[in-house]
Amino acid sequence: MAKVYAIVNAKGGVAKTTSTINIGYALYKLGKKVLLIDLDAQANLTSTVGVKTNELLNISDALIDGCKITDIVHNVSGVDLVNSGRTLIEREHTISNSVTGAVKLKSLLKKIKDGYDYVLIDCPPSLGIYTVSALVACNSVYIPMVAEPYAWDGLSRLLETISIIKDEEINPSIELGGLFFTNNSKNAQTILGKTIIMEAKKQLGDKVLKTTIRTNVSLNESIAVKKNIYDYAPESNGAKDYMRLTKEIINN
Numbered sequence: 001m002a003k004v005y006a007i008v009n010a011k012g013g014v015a016k017t018t019s020t021i022n023i024g025y026a027l028y029k030l031g032k033k034v035l036l037i038d039l040d041a042q043a044n045l046t047s048t049v050g051v052k053t054n055e056l057l058n059i060s061d062a063l064i065d066g067c068k069i070t071d072i073v074h075n076v077s078g079v080d081l082v083n084s085g086r087t088l089i090e091r092e093h094t095i096s097n098s099v100t101g102a103v104k105l106k107s108l109l110k111k112i113k114d115g116y117d118y119v120l121i122d123c124p125p126s127l128g129i130y131t132v133s134a135l136v137a138c139n140s141v142y143i144p145m146v147a148e149p150y151a152w153d154g155l156s157r158l159l160e161t162i163s164i165i166k167d168e169e170i171n172p173s174i175e176l177g178g179l180f181f182t183n184n185s186k187n188a189q190t191i192l193g194k195t196i197i198m199e200a201k202k203q204l205g206d207k208v209l210k211t212t213i214r215t216n217v218s219l220n221e222s223i224a225v226k227k228n229i230y231d232y233a234p235e236s237n238g239a240k241d242y243m244r245l246t247k248e249i250i251n252n
């Protein structure tokens with residue numbers, strides 16, 4: 001049975017998309033069948049994986065029954081992707097107010113997830129309907145975090161939302177898989193950075209993963225040239241760190 005992981009943080013720029021693509025391709029390197037789902041209207045994951053979004057159907061069409069989920073699965077270099085697109089924004093209200101609302105993604109996934117070992121969902125930088133849909137559909141939540149000012153803003157609300165979804169039995173088996181620090185080299189050396197990391201360990205104990213992702217220019221460049229790190233710079237620290245993180249996650 002596929003494990004479904006939501007990559008969530010209400011803050012933007014914390015490497016949600018970078019982590020989704022590179023954990024995804026690390027899993028593929030480990031011989032796993034992987035599906036990536038882009039739930040962010042900015043479609044960074046979609047374009048980085050190499051799917052052009054302009055005139056395509058996207059996940060919002062499937063969420064309003066305008067197409068089948070299988071119509072928007074693209075195989076790119078061994079990994080499957082369900083693409084996103086701009087219409088996610090304008091349809092947010094319609095989807096929020098429909099009877100199936102935040103449960104629709106889960107029911108769409110049910111139709112295809114048995115074909116995979118892992119499904120990774122890249123969430124938008126908010127706690128709106130799409131992120132909640134991912135929390136309803138997933139087994140575990142992974143939170144990338146940068147040890148910089150305001151890193152904790154929004155995190156308590158996210159943890160609270162996960163608790164509500166669990167306690168109200170909307171998704172009773174949801175669990176926090178872990179939090180990991182990304183883009184870490186510079187920030188982790190500052191007093192503020194160290195304080196944030198200490199605070200995370202105090203509050204979340206061993207849910208703070210041992211692997212941190214170092215700041216790595218190849219990771220930054222790989223996104224710019226629309227490649228995963230294993231195709232762009234397989235010997236880079238970024239490739240090594242994401243492989244270590246992926247192994248830690250699957251052995252969790």
Ligand SMILES: Nc1ncnc2c1ncn2[C@@H]1O[C@H](COP(=O)(O)OP(=O)(O)O)[C@@H](O)[C@H]1O
Pocket residue numbers: 011012013014015016017018019044125182183184213214215216217219220221223224238
């Ligand atoms: N470890 C890293 N080292 C260097 N740059 C990184 C690293 N992780 C992410 N980035 C860069 O940070 C920016 C934001 O990352 P992104 O994955 O788009 O964040 P999010 O999806 O959370 O908004 C991107 O330009 C990305 O290339």
Ligand SMILES: [Mg+2]
Pocket residue numbers: 016017018040044045123
């Ligand atoms: Mg993103």
